[in-house]
Amino acid sequence: MDRRAFIKLSALTGSAATLAGCGSPENHVIRFVPDDEIVPGIAQWKPGICPLCQAGCGLQVRVMDADAEVVRNGQRGMMKVAAAKKLEGAASNPINRGGLCPRGQAAIQITYHPDRITHPLKRSGPRGSGAFREVSWEEALAELAGRLDALAGAGAPTLAILTRPRRNLRQTLVATFLERFGAPSPLTYELFGDDVLRRANAISFGREQMPTFDLTRSNYVIGFGADFLGTWNSPVSQSAGYGAMRSGRPGARGRFVQVEARMSQTGASADEWIPVRPGTEGVLALGLAHVIINEQHRPPEAAGTAGALIEGFAGGLADYAPDEVAQRTGVAAARIARLARDFVERRPSVAIIGGAPLAPTNGLFHALAVNALNALAGSVGQPGGLFFMPQAGAPPAGRGGLDQAAAGLLSSADPPIQLLLIDEANPVFTAPAAWKVREALEKVPYIASFACFLDETSVLADLILPDHSFLESWVDARPESGALVAVAAAAPPAMRPLHSTRAMPDVLLDLSRRLQTPFDPPLPETFDAMLSESFASLPESEAGDAWTVAQTDGAWSGDLPQADPAARPAREPVRFVEAQFDGDAAQYPFHFLPYPSQAFLDGSTAHLPWLQELPDPLTSAMWSTWVEIGSEAAARLSIREGDMVEITSSQGSVRAPAIVSPGLAPDVVAMPVGQGHETFTRYASGRGSNPIAILAPMREPDTGALAWAGTRVRVARAGAPEGRLILFAGQMRDIEARER
């Protein structure tokens, strides 16, 4: 008899008499048989991967015993379980280096969220009504497999899977499933995607990839709109580099200049903050290049291909003389010259572009201009400069074009998508209303979702197959950026599932086996088998083979040979073209700048109460949305802090309380994205308003990406404060007294 059986037996005999009088005895019996590995009061640390953005930060999950009501073998009861208690950054991970951002800290609330979907659901009312009934996994899977079979019989390409663009094996599996089924590659959508920068890097450097910045060794950093310490690209990795740049080297401190139309959290840390006219950032970058070339700090040839792409680069960029650039950008000529000298004289220096400058219609130009500036200064691939992280495995293919897919659905009588599976995407919330994604989805005959929560998109599904949380399943990541070595991350479940959910990759594999005509060759039996296989090609280290290392530490990292840059197709040299903004300047005098909020990114983390109550770094607002408006414009329009204002674009209007901000160009209004959910758990539903809704469907022409900074608006005071703006009151008494 082993220990487990002994405990079980003694519990049964010893407490049978007492238990008879107090409800269902089986609840009390299983309570005595905990998971073998738990020792009450002793913490275990297990590896994990943060799921909230593409950075792929490594986690250490603190696991301890807890009493939970869980379902085991179809039976619900109280049980001692090993429960995750706290997430910490994995110190050994070369990306986050022990740190974690506020969103990562709050990710644990996903697992324990009171509004998680706990079992498969089948729609029982009209679409979007939120009426579902509970079904068994067997029934749900049989129904979906039947639908897939019907599709396979009728010609498969009408199956689509909609996801966020991800770099992990889960996405590879989705792509493989579709390929074997004969359907087109996954449809992907990310509101604040970086396709424009990837495309620019492909054109300038032959790498369609996000860059990595070696800030630890930089002496001079100039940011063009990139919120690289807050929400953009790999913020924890970049913050670690930034901290080291500022304070990590005795006697040396890197200088940081930020150029943007609205002071971001990142811009707040800059030594010099330079407001610039929206849509002219690249002109400023070329203004710097002009001075560098013409004062003969560096020859134009130093920029190589990245420079040759810009019209007039070899001739010293005659069109971008400081006076000319000052006119266009609003930055004084003397300042441009000084920045240019600093940029070359203080090397190693690096320029970073991201976020809003890439999101008007001429975003690609700005990215190419900054790439040329980096190349000119010799910052590419040099210590303290810009790198491309070696990749452990090719990124999976996906295709954008959600707007076209939606248009296709709306225009045809026979919908080109008959069956849609949705995984980790909420485009009904994150796409502009003008794309009509909701209306398009309503025309899809059958939608199945793998959502953990009811949101604006999953509420439209006919069937919901709820996924495990990231702590309950195998997770993996192949980060694209954030370290100078290759990283392949994978982690086993940190705890057993709380609810009757199943891991989405395993459900997909299960479905593939249920099909009438099974895939040939079949997909692997389980997702972890697939993961382990994907690590086979990575080199061994002293600690063992890559798969073993990844399972214990959560990530394998090491040097991998950098793939050769892709061939760069010959292109016409590019020149500055004014950005096209929707709405004419007379009727809509303000540029509208929606930005990813520090707490919620694109709104996908708005359901976590810790993040709702996290004061915004710049405004201290909690549980709110707001509109930021410059001091001068606010005075002109008689808008005071807290007043309700109405923002109107050609597409509609939103109302929100105003925050008067000194860090905003006079012709810009800004609004954080994240609130304004109709359906997204008790914490986020019906709170604030969603600025994405009123964006015009402008596009960056080269990539087709949404130009989310391409809309003009008008602003009007709509009324007195309604008490919806909640600011954090905490500050020191003495200062309050002095202010009085």
Next chain:
Amino acid sequence: MPHKWGLAVDLDACTGCGACVTACHAENNIPTVGPDQAARGRAMHWIRIERYWEGEFPDVRLRFRPVMCQQCDNAPCEPVCPTYASHHTEEGLNAQVYNRCIGTRYCANACPYNVRFFEFFNPVWEKPLHLQLNPDVSVREVGVMEKCTFCVQRINAGKIQAKAEARELADGDIKPACAQSCPSKALVFGDASDPDSAVSKLRRSSRGAGLLEDLGTRPNVTYFPRHTEA
């Protein structure tokens, strides 16, 4: 010599991201109070990021300053407590004994840093959010004053671990949740009575200063200002 815990805050590295704020919630079982109570100024943040705007557009600057309990040597919160709930430990912490606290709120009135928080209601963790609660930290009930402890549970765990391994505590063994999470490593925690600890070395620098030092509180948190370049 007893330990003396101290924290150094490098404002030149702090980016104001708020990771420390959420990490503190996660570690210390701090409840969220919801929008209505937050609007009444009752949100609980044992650590907060203060922000100060300077100048007018376009020459505008913003400064961040994380503020938590300063663990004063001469703490104004301690002598005012009628039940000795707020008291000074041998290791220099301004401790709060929740079981003794009767909720007079004198301590919060006396604290110039505004870092003490009162439980106006019994905290609620909607199930199963309660499964995340840290078993090493007591959950405070209504009528109790609470505050930053420098993660005393982690200090004790570190000491027990070192003792079990029959060794001295090493610098860096103990990190409060805020310092552990900080992406840019702006928070440095350690034993100020160990002259070789990172925090001691920082505290010896003439650049460091305590908050509102002129009040005579002798805080154990040292702030290093952001550099300004011409």
